[in-house]
Amino acid sequence: MPPMPGSSPQSLYLSHSRWLHGFLQRRLGNAFDAADLVQDTFVRVMLRPGTFESSSGERSYLATIARGLCIDHWRRRQLETAWLESQAGRPEHLQGSPEQRALIVETLHEVDAMLLRLPARVRQAFLLAQLDGMPYRLIAVELGVSERMVKKYLAQAFLHCALLEAELDGLLIE
Missing domain, CATH: 1.10.10.10 (Winged helix-like DNA-binding domain superfamily/Winged helix DNA-binding domain)
Known part of the structure; x- marks a missing residue:
């Protein structure tokens, strides 16, 4: 089957950004973080564009990238929370x-x-x-x-x- 026409990053964004935002919002529970990760996902797509057999292939590709970004996001939050907790007892002027x-x-x-x-x-x-x-x-x-x-x-x-x-x-x- 030939690649889907118009699978450029721009057409992917126009076709799937709302769906991806909903997907990420359900995973993250936060519309603002979801919006940030939608943008990060499409930056990755621009760096590594692909061709797809179907619309479901496009969504699968986007979801795979987004899941990896979610894991990075959660790891970053864990590190940030741990560091902030370690700083909580320090006087404010030393923070x-x-x-x-x-x-x-x-x-x-x-x-x-x-x-x-x-x-x-x-x-x-x-x-x-x-x-x-x-x-x-x-x-x-x-x-x-x-x-x-x-x-x-x-x-x-x-x-x-x-x-x-x-x-x-x-x-x-x-």
């Missing part, structure tokens, strides 16, 4: 400006995304070392690998941290 808080939340999101890109054992070794303060010997026992392998895992994680730091270098205000 920073709204711009600084937004930068911190964005940086936390980037760090979380970087950690998710790491292989599971590398991520686990890194978290055990950095958050739990475990020495290499105990991490090796926990993961069932040699200390040498733990060093390799951590070197890989630190390389990713350095790359992330280089990416964010221009974004952070001290």
